Structures are given as C-alpha cells and as structure tokens.
Amino acid sequence: MKIRIFYLLINIMFLLVPFVYGENKSPQSSATTQKLFYTPVITPNGSTLPWTMAEDGAKIFRLTVEPCKHEIALGMTINAWCYNGQTPGPTIEAIEGDRVRIFVTNKLPEQTAVHWHGVRLPNGMDGVSGLTQKGIQPGETFKYEFTLKQHGTFMYHSHGDEMVQMGLGTMGFFIIHPKNPTGPKIDRDFAIFLNEWFVEPGTATPNPNIMTDFNIFTFNSRAFPGTDPLVVKTGDRVRIRIGNVGQEEHPIHIHGFNFKVVATDGGDVPESAQWPETTVLVAPGQTRTIEFVADTPGDWAMHCHRRHHPMNAMGHDTPNMIGVNQDDVKDKVRSQVPGYMAMGETGMDDMTGMNMKGPENTLPMMGGDGPFGSVGMGGMFTILKVRDTDEELKNPGWYKNPPGTVAESVNSNNKTNSSMSENSH
C-alpha cells in the first residue's frame, strides 16, 4: 500500500512538471533562468556562440564568415573559410519559442548567404542567395530574424558557391532545445560535424574541386589524434548529435554500447519507431541524434566505419604490396636511395611506428599513441571515455582495466598488458 502511494505521488509530480517548467519558459527570461532547461551542448574542439538579449526580447547572435587558419591536428594547418574564425562555426543554441536575430558579416572575397538547414522560417530568411535574398557582398552585414517554432538538431551553412565555401569549412550546428522537455534527463550532450577534405600533401589549401578522392576525414574539422575525447560518467545518459553537409556519407560506429536514433533534422523519432543500433549512417544534408546510457567504464572507440575514413592523408594511392617479398628490390633501391624502406608487405600497421618524415604540413596515415602502443588510426576517430568517479572525469587519462580483464598473449609469457594499463596515465 505504501509503495502504491509512493508511486502515485511520483506520478503526480511528473504531471506537475510541465506547469513548473511553464513558469519560466518565456523566451524573454534571462540566460541564467533558461540554462535550467537543458544540459548545454559540448562541441568537442569547438565552442558555443555567445548571445545577447535585445530590449525587445530577441536573442542576438553575430557571425562573421572569413578566411582563417585551421589546425586539423598537430603538424597540419589548412587555409579554411570559417565562421568567427572556426570550422565548424560556433554552435548556436536556443530554445523553442525564442525570437532570434542573427547578424552575418561577410569577410570572404566573394558573396555568400547563410541557410538555416531544417529550421522552419519565413521564405525570405531561408538564406539561398539569388533565390530568397540578395547575396551578402564582401564587407556587407545582413540581418536574419525569425521565431523558432520547433526543437531539434539543425545546421547552418553557406548557400551559394557551396562547393567552394562548404568545401573550405563554412558550416555549424543550430541546436534548438525543447520548450517543454520530455523523456529522461540528458547528462552529456555532444555535437560532432563530419567533413572530408582533399589537401595535397605539402600544401595547405583544401582543393574543393575534388569529387571523390578525399584524403582527410574529420570530426569537427579535426583528425585523430587531434580529436578531443568525449568524457562521461558511468551511468550518464549521453546524447550525440551528428551533422553532415559534406560530399560523403559516413557510418558512425560506437564501441561498447548500443544506442537509439531519437531524432533527425526532421524532428523527434517516436519511441515506437526507434530501433537499437551500433552504427548510424549520416548522409550529406542529414543530422542524426543518438542516445544511450554509458553503463560500462572504459576507453571506447568511436569512428567512421568506412575503412579509409579513420585514416589520414598518406598512402591511399600506394601500390598494393601485401604479400610481395621486396627483399631483392629493397637492396637495389637502397643503392640509389639511402635509407629506403620497403613498405606494406605485411600490412601497413608497421608504418605507424616508423615516424617517417612525410611532406610538410600533412599527417601520417595513422597514429596516436595508446596505453598499449600505436592505435593505428587517424581521421574520423575519437575516444568515448567513461569513468566511475568525478576525480577521474577531471583527468581521465587512459582507462585502468581491472586485473584479468585485458586480452593478452598466451604463448610468450608476456604479462605486460595488464601492468601497462595499471601504470599508464
């Protein structure tokens, strides 16, 4: 009986929730009050766009599109086109019902316009240069203004000379939180933009004319090992929003968990239509929002599952030498080219340890040191770090596997694996 009353009380509390939220949900309320409604989005390697409140209650955002230098990972910096000096541009966060006023200043050498992908708005605010507005000329500032009628994960990007402008990085997230949140509380909310580039090794400007043969694959315009890890606490409900306005589709895979696709840029997926997945395909022009409970601690890989995409620039067009004995050739070439190494005979993993000096301003095909050696990955790869304690969250380091839980050699008396993980940080 007591239990029944307890559940009855719980139910009544849930029924009251919308009314409690209703007290503060006006778009005119202050930033601090509004923060109560949602877990702020983390854009790994990126940032959130600050806003100010106009006297009439509109939220004012400012974007400047301009050429910038952008680091893909240590050792490689490109000439990108950015919003506010960043690619992806800073994440816009607002709340359903907000009136937003967005000033866009063009400092590119050509005209531009900004399209608010997936956002329902008046036609003249849709940002297609020539079709719905005049192009924003170099040096000009345009004002976009509309009221947010929906919630979800949307995007903003150039519309007009897209091949060049988006090919050089002009894209960002536009995230609208629900006015009346439903469902379980989200503890960590991440946003990751997918993109691919072609940067000729030894150069710095991505070639936007390339249609298929990309050589740099990025999460938030960073390639592993330059990608920030996603750090969460064991038991957290995690949301990851993935966006793509590139040229390629990417099946994004997470180890250790299964998740559900809870929303697209078209809106929420009804719970009855969500099925469990471990990989979600995100095509150009789509966002996919996934959720799961991170119930198992560890360092879990998250990456694109197309084989060339968790990989960096070098080696995609090398001849296939798998299984070819190069001993004879090696000596002959070495007589002409001192220090020549035969490569790819037993696979390419051995290349990761060689620290080969490639052309300037490019990245080794794969790399990134882990607690057990080279990770043998690059490109669209990051690590989901799930940790038990707040202390570990501050400095997660490498996961310390409990003794006896690491795969290890059974025929070489090699017991270094578990001790390595216990000692490494």
Ligand SMILES: [Cu+2]
């Ligand atoms: Cu991919």
